[in-house]
Amino acid sequence: MNSSVRHALIPLLLVLAPAVVAQPSPRRPRGIYADVGIGEILANQESANPSITPAEFEAYLISLYQELLANPAVSGLAIWEGWSKLNPNPPTSTDPYDWSYLDDAFNQASAWNSQNPGFAPKTIQLYVLPGFETPQWVMDQIPSCDGLFQSPVQTPPSTCGSATFVGFVEGGGTRDLPMPWNTFYKSSWQTFLTALAARYGSNPAFVSIAVAGPTASSEEMIFPNNANTTNPQTQFGVDIAPNDMWRQLLAFHYPGMAAYQNSDQAFIDEWNAAIDMYGEIFSGVTLTASTGTGFPNLSTTGFTVPSGFSADCPAPDMDCAAEATILAHLAEPTVGGSNAKATQEDGMEASRAIGGNLRVGWLSQTTAQLTSPSAQVLGGLQFNSSFSQFTLQEGCTSTFPPDSSDTPAACSIPSSCTVPGCLPVACIPQACLAPGVTPASLASYGTFSKVPPKDLIPPEQAEYNVLKQFFNNTAVASSFGGTQGTVPFNYLQIYSEDFQYADAHVNAPAQVVEAGGVTVTVTAQALLNLASQNLLEIAEPTPPRHVVRRHLEGKP
Numbered sequence: 001m002n003s004s005v006r007h008a009l010i011p012l013l014l015v016l017a018p019a020v021v022a023q024p025s026p027r028r029p030r031g032i033y034a035d036v037g038i039g040e041i042l043a044n045q046e047s048a049n050p051s052i053t054p055a056e057f058e059a060y061l062i063s064l065y066q067e068l069l070a071n072p073a074v075s076g077l078a079i080w081e082g083w084s085k086l087n088p089n090p091p092t093s094t095d096p097y098d099w100s101y102l103d104d105a106f107n108q109a110s111a112w113n114s115q116n117p118g119f120a121p122k123t124i125q126l127y128v129l130p131g132f133e134t135p136q137w138v139m140d141q142i143p144s145c146d147g148l149f150q151s152p153v154q155t156p157p158s159t160c161g162s163a164t165f166v167g168f169v170e171g172g173g174t175r176d177l178p179m180p181w182n183t184f185y186k187s188s189w190q191t192f193l194t195a196l197a198a199r200y201g202s203n204p205a206f207v208s209i210a211v212a213g214p215t216a217s218s219e220e221m222i223f224p225n226n227a228n229t230t231n232p233q234t235q236f237g238v239d240i241a242p243n244d245m246w247r248q249l250l251a252f253h254y255p256g257m258a259a260y261q262n263s264d265q266a267f268i269d270e271w272n273a274a275i276d277m278y279g280e281i282f283s284g285v286t287l288t289a290s291t292g293t294g295f296p297n298l299s300t301t302g303f304t305v306p307s308g309f310s311a312d313c314p315a316p317d318m319d320c321a322a323e324a325t326i327l328a329h330l331a332e333p334t335v336g337g338s339n340a341k342a343t344q345e346d347g348m349e350a351s352r353a354i355g356g357n358l359r360v361g362w363l364s365q366t367t368a369q370l371t372s373p374s375a376q377v378l379g380g381l382q383f384n385s386s387f388s389q390f391t392l393q394e395g396c397t398s399t400f401p402p403d404s405s406d407t408p409a410a411c412s413i414p415s416s417c418t419v420p421g422c423l424p425v426a427c428i429p430q431a432c433l434a435p436g437v438t439p440a441s442l443a444s445y446g447t448f449s450k451v452p453p454k455d456l457i458p459p460e461q462a463e464y465n466v467l468k469q470f471f472n473n474t475a476v477a478s479s480f481g482g483t484q485g486t487v488p489f490n491y492l493q494i495y496s497e498d499f500q501y502a503d504a505h506v507n508a509p510a511q512v513v514e515a516g517g518v519t520v521t522v523t524a525q526a527l528l529n530l531a532s533q534n535l536l537e538i539a540e541p542t543p544p545r546h547v548v549r550r551h552l553e554g555k556p
Helices: 003-016 038-048 054-070 100-115 183-200 242-253 265-281 318-331 358-366 391-395 440-445 459-471 496-504 524-538 545-553
Strands: 031-037 074-082 123-129 162-166 174-178 206-210 220-222 286-294 340-348 377-383 491-495 510-513 519-522
Touching (some): 031 524, 038 074, 054 074, 054 496, 074 100, 074 524, 100 123, 162 242, 183 265, 220 318, 265 286, 318 340, 340 358, 340 459, 459 496, 459 524, 491 524, 496 524
Parallel strands (some): 031 074, 123 206, 206 286, 220 286
Antiparallel strands (some): 162 174, 510 519
16 A cells, blocks of 8 residues: 555544544444345346236345345345335325335344344345436426437526436436436435435444435446447437537536536535535434446546545546545545445456455555544445356456456457357356366357356355455455455445355355365355454454454354
């Protein structure tokens, strides 16, 4: 770590730190959380059983909650749900909210905690998603700005506040996105969050809420742009790049304001305002902000990386500078109200080392010595996908499917091949194959879809590989063959399907090649248990070892 950057940041935080006032410590996420994406799970259940009823799905979800909470490696649930599902009707209606699936999660956590008083209580993280998941009743009251992109231009009303995007990487399709600065969108979101806090804010199982609002398909700092969305956009009858859409939207909404032209300043403003709003609405929990490397780069000049955060942007661009600016705001001890704070990065894979960067591990390490919850910034990461369902994509130490920077020498991908199944076997990286297997020995199979699972790394190897990335540069890195360090993390999110896989294979160990080359036979559950123990030992504030042991053994 760059010590000069550390020294630049800490004095700033110390100066900003408020006087210590005795108050209850905010609740913090700690340990491994099972990701439960309610919308995705519902889609999967409807695909398997098109006639499934709402009551049947709720029964399935309750059963899933129970199974996940019973897993000894699980510290709690990370629940993901769209705003439109929770707030289907205006607040003035007789039935504005549908809390049933969230109520089920809190009820099951409460029941488990009551039935297991000797164990550390299981807790819940909430990820409620606006953006493309905005209720239709909100969108109906926001005029579209799409006329700006037509030829000739059809000038929209000054109150316009949405735009249509096609092919965004998170979800695809053709969808209308509310602008993060639209007044009605923001006020409706604030009203909803206030109701959410009133219902769950005092629940002891509720430990964190993800800041969102100026977002698209997730809670991350990411919007449709030239790099992640169909380019050009053709839905308006004339080709236009996504970044050019933003340029026109900004010019229309901020006329004559030079600081907002060809700039991400509007996104910075709205993110900072969202963090402040969450700090006012919620109390005694942890506010999480997720980076996304996804703001549009509208210019190569005109941006500044905040002091103390330069290590995050070694080759600065507008997106990186904007996200670092938002994190600098989050890190101020005067920001966030009576809550703790954390940064999170989604998308961790074995082939991509993201754990030790400034936005998560570095910032957590830098602020660890600041004992006030408002000054510390905790760290958390999420697996990019299920290691049991997308084993090579998630857990191969070489990128799969291969990209231009990581393509095997003999690999030639046909232009018609757009999914992993049609990849020639020569394109499967050696690191994705089981010990003793080579691409040459797979030649008779032709394509990836025909290769037997036994010739590929098993889910357990994928799990080990990603956990090695997660714990690298931490004090417990050696458990997974990584490099020892001092980076602290508080939580890790792994998909619910992987805990179901671990349960189903608890008596079916697989061979895993450790970082040192030694082959061991181990189950997915055993690896999860080891990761849980390690994570509890390095979480902030670090609990005594006997507390960690008591948590794992279920002793009072």
